[in-house]
Amino acid sequence: MGSSRSNILCFLVLCACFLVPKSCHSYSHGALFIFGDSFYDAGNNIYLNTNIPKLNIFPYGETYFKHPTGRASDGRLIPDFIAEFAKLPLIPLYLQPGNHQFTNGMNFASGGAGALAGTNQGLVLDLQTQSSNFKNTEKQIRQKLGASEVKALLSTAVYMFSIGSNDYLIPFITNSTVFQSYSKKEYVKMVIGNITSVIQEIYSMGGRKFGLSKLLPLGCPPISRALNIVSSGGSGCMEEITVLAKLHNRALPKALKELKSQLRGYTYSIFDAYTVADAIFNNPSKYGEDSNLFRRGEKGMLRQWSFERYHYLRPESIRIVR
Ligand SMILES: *[C@@H]1O[C@H](CO)[C@@H](O)[C@H](O)[C@H]1NC(C)=O
Numbered sequence: 221m222g223s224s225r226s227n228i229l230c231f232l233v234l235c236a237c238f239l240v241p242k243s244c245h246s247y248s249h250g251a252l253f254i255f256g257d258s259f260y261d262a263g264n265n266i267y268l269n270t271n272i273p274k275l276n277i278f279p280y281g282e283t284y285f286k287h288p289t290g291r292a293s294d295g296r297l298i299p300d301f302i303a304e305f306a307k308l309p310l311i312p313l314y315l316q317p318g319n320h321q322f323t324n325g326m327n328f329a330s331g332g333a334g335a336l337a338g339t340n341q342g343l344v345l346d347l348q349t350q351s352s353n354f355k356n357t358e359k360q361i362r363q364k365l366g367a368s369e370v371k372a373l374l375s376t377a378v379y380m381f382s383i384g385s386n387d388y389l390i391p392f393i394t395n396s397t398v399f400q401s402y403s404k405k406e407y408v409k410m411v412i413g414n415i416t417s418v419i420q421e422i423y424s425m426g427g428r429k430f431g432l433s434k435l436l437p438l439g440c441p442p443i444s445r446a447l448n449i450v451s452s453g454g455s456g457c458m459e460e461i462t463v464l465a466k467l468h469n470r471a472l473p474k475a476l477k478e479l480k481s482q483l484r485g486y487t488y489s490i491f492d493a494y495t496v497a498d499a500i501f502n503n504p505s506k507y508g509e510d511s512n513l514f515r516r517g518e519k520g521m522l523r524q525w526s527f528e529r530y531h532y533l534r535p536e537s538i539r540i541v542r
């Protein structure tokens with residue numbers, strides 16, 4: 221069990237090492253800019269004046285922070301662990317009021333967000349909006365530090381993304397007709413296109429090091445299992461959604477690799493969350509998880525799902541093993 225967990229962490233650490241060329245261990249200066257959805261949102265959504273469920277309620281946050289923080293986890297999220305590894309404090313939230321310390325980076329992520337503006341439109345900060353917010357932040361840093369300093373800061377920073385899951389899940393949850401207008405392939409192409417265009421924007425502002433993640437088997441978390449029951453009376457994973465995740469996971473590395481030929485000095489790393497999550501979904505107890513938690517959807521807890529203690533995975537259960 222311990223070794224499986226350290227394998228997961230090893231992935232993340234490798235990812236961070238790769239992106240931080242100097243030396244894995246002496247790395248103590250640099251910034252982390254975080255984009256994406258509920259895997260990475262450390263609380264931005266609680267400042268949104270929209271109807272998106274706010275996660276600053278118990279039992280979220282109960283194990284590590286001892287109070288709910290707006291994270292979709294009982295503890296910390298992957299970027300929190302990466303920040304710790306890079307000897308950075310917890311990264312500030314873009315929407316949190318007050319004076320920010322910019323030089324460690326910023327978290328722009330918004331739970332429920334997708335790469336497409338139409339995903340949870342009007343409820344969350346989609347990826348393009350997160351990119352605009354990054355531009356605002358860049359301006360503010362430039363005013364404080366000057367043009368050459370900001371360039372150095374942005375070019376040594378790491379840009380982490382967790383995006384796409386909602387683009388594929390939300391159409392099923394909202395019973396949208398989008399897949400009547402687009403083939404699966406066309407839809408995936410649109411999602412990937414919107415991700416790479418944000419990477420290009422950040423690159424043009426000076427960003428060089430990008431970290432992305434493949435998607436989980438999206439048909440297998442509780443909400444998809446619940447949908448399976450509601451929509452077709454089926455049971456188990458909803459394969460239709462996993463098929464989209466698989467298409468996305470094949471297209472993403474190709475798209476990121478293609479950018480390499482266009483953008484000088486650009487570098488990236490992809491975390492294979494699919495393989496890791498698939499192993500956990502298939503054998504939860506091996507990873508210290510209660511298998512019933514992953515099967516809850518089968519009990520029809522669709523409405524309550526967003527308030528479930530265990531969102532998808534509990535990153536808190538991934539511990540640093542030295
Ligand atoms: C979804 O929409 C279709 C029509 O587009 C309808 O027949 C079906 O009952 C709806 N399903 C749910 C679960 O609301």
Ligand SMILES: *[C@@H]1O[C@H](CO)[C@@H](O)[C@H](O)[C@H]1NC(C)=O
Pocket residue numbers: 336337338409410411412413414417
């Ligand atoms: C981004 O998504 C929109 C739909 O929200 C689509 O019309 C557009 O073509 C996509 N952009 C790229 C570069 O794929």
